[in-house]
Amino acid sequence: MPVEWQGSTISAAWADDDDGGDDGGDNGGGDDRDNDRDDDRDDDRDDDDRRSSPGSRTERGGSGDRPSRSGQRRPANAAPQATRPRAPVVLPTRAPSEVVVSDASAEDLAQLVSEGFVIEATVNLDNLNRVLTRLTTPPGLSLEAARDRVRALPSGNVADFNHYYRFEQKEGLEASSHACLHENCPAWEMIEWPQLTQASGTCSVRVPVGMIDTGINSEHEIMAGARLELIQLSDASLAPSKAIHGTAVASLMTGDPQSRVPGLIHGAEIIAVDAFSRNGADERADLVSLLRGFDALKARGVRVINLSLAGPGNRLLEQAVAQLVQEDGIVVVAAAGNAGPKGEPAYPAAFDTVLAVTAVDARARVYRKAQRGPHIDLTAPGVNMLSATSIRGARLKSGTSFAVPFVTAAVAIMLSTDATLTPEQVRAKLIGSARDLGAPGYDEIFGHGLLNTSNLC
Structure with a gap:
């Protein structure tokens, strides 16, 4: 006999997290900048740039007297010790x-x-x-x-x-020469985000915004004043998700305007579904938990859903997304994926009914690990985005995950201005106003171009 569902079968784990946890410990006070010095150490194995960056602890072949693993120091002129390359981790799909x-x-x-x-x-x-x-x-x-x-x-x-579906991010600093890396103002400026009209209350969001991600630390100082509802759908018998990725994504949308990470639509009602759990070193959401998340968000009356995650194509997922868009009038925005230029299309972004978003840096250069293809719709900032960590402070993150909130926020404002807009009309307006990048016209790297919000309000 069938058993009644008692929780999602998500067996998720965090492939890129440090065993030591996500904070280095409180330094006893000070402002956000001080706290950030010993901020989250999550995803230390995720940022491959760190291995070649100057001063990195994992930099190979550097000069100087360094202790060996045995505790003895190598002479400065000693030949570098051979290192065994780590085999890539292949996660189940x-x-x-x-x-x-x-x-x-x-x-x-x-x-x-x-x-x-x-x-x-x-x-x-x-x-x-x-x-x-x-x-x-x-x-x-x-x-x-x-x-x-x-x-x-x-x-x-x-x-x-x-x-299984996983979020799309990388940690740390991507190469950039922009002087404003400690805040997200370069990203706001490049898409002409209406921050002044938002501050005056003339460009507010009046529709609920949904997202499916990991857990979120609603007590984070950057999330002060956020209207955030968190729905927990993961299986209580499994290890819970870590509030790393979800907190970062949510902070870009609803961060305190007076914090280091001012939210694009602070004050909007955000309904967040935690659909992720952990299995060893892997954090993921399975198909069933995603569909349960859609069901919960539809019940809450959301008009737009932020999906900073990616995975394989799936017939049930495609059908559910199409229903949300075509029957319920919900706009679904998803990350293009970070499997690189030669990666296969990632889903749900590659479904026809979904707005697929790729990422660029502050100089409008495409994120080096972003996936490409004929399904890409829009480009948005997603490199070196300062976002909240899971416990306190903030750090830079890169990936198509962090480009999605920009489009989601724009859609939320559009639907608040005109609630009669259909998902097809929203898509047409965004595409029609996008700033062309790369080859003239549509291309598979930037889609229809960079999100342009100059006339949003």
């Missing part, structure tokens, strides 16, 4: 033995059970008006064959793997 099907009939499910499938759980998505069934595949049957078997049944067409 899906649950190893699971298929998820939407709205399967009782007869078809009974047939699958007779063939050795096991019904692990049913998930009622009341607001999306559908029922998900998580199936464990029979022994000896490949995952692809199991999925195809479910799809072959009369009601099994909408079946797919239980894919």
Whole structure:
């Protein structure tokens, strides 16, 4: 018999976090700048630039007397010790033995059970008006064959793997010559963000804004005054997500105007779903938890959803996103992904119904690890973005994850100005006003160009 869903099957973990935690400890007072000196040490293994940056602790072949691992010092003229290159960590893209099907009939499910499938759980998505069934595949049957078997049944067409989705960020300083790195003013200026009209209250957000991410530290000093509701959907039996990525993304939208990270739409109602959990060194959200997040956000009446995450294409995910956009009038904005220029398209950004956002630095140069393709819609700042850490202070972060909030914030203002706009009309307005970058006209690196908010208000 199916069991009632008691939590998401997210088995997530943080691949890039330091075992020592995310703060170096409070320094006993001082302003944000002082606290930042011993700020978060999260994602120390995530920033590959650190290995070649001057003064890095992991810089190889440097001069000087340095202790060896045995505690003895090497002479200054000694040959550099050989280092063994670390093998790249390959993270799984899906649950190893699971298929998820939407709205399967009782007869078809009974047939699958007779063939050795096991019904692990049913998930009622009341607001999306559908029922998900998580199936464990029979022994000896490949995952692809199991999925195809479910799809072959009369009601099994909408079946797919239980894919994993991860956020898109890198830590640390990317090369830039702009003088304003300690604040996000270069990013605001390059898209002509209406900060003055926002400050006067003439360009406020009056629609709820949704996001699906990791946990968020709502007590962070940078988040002071934020109208933030956090919905926890992760499985309590698994390790909870760390409030690193979610806090950073949320701070760009709703940070205290008087802090080091003033939010683009501070004062807006932000409804955030924590859909991530940890499994060893991997932090991820599975398909089912994402769909539960969509269901919860639809129930809250959001008009735009920020998805600073990416993963494989999935039939159930595509159907749910299309429903949100085409039937419910919700604009979905997602990160292009950080797998590099030759990476395959990442989802949900690559779905036709989604606004796919890539990232550039303060000089409008594309983020070196951003994915490309014919699905890219818009470009926004996403390199060297100062954002809140999970406990206190702020640090620079880069990735397509941090470009998404700029487009989400712009959409929120547009819908607050004219609530009758459809997602297609929002897309057309954003594309029509974008500033062309790269080759003339549309291209697969910058899409239709840089987000332009000069006439937003």
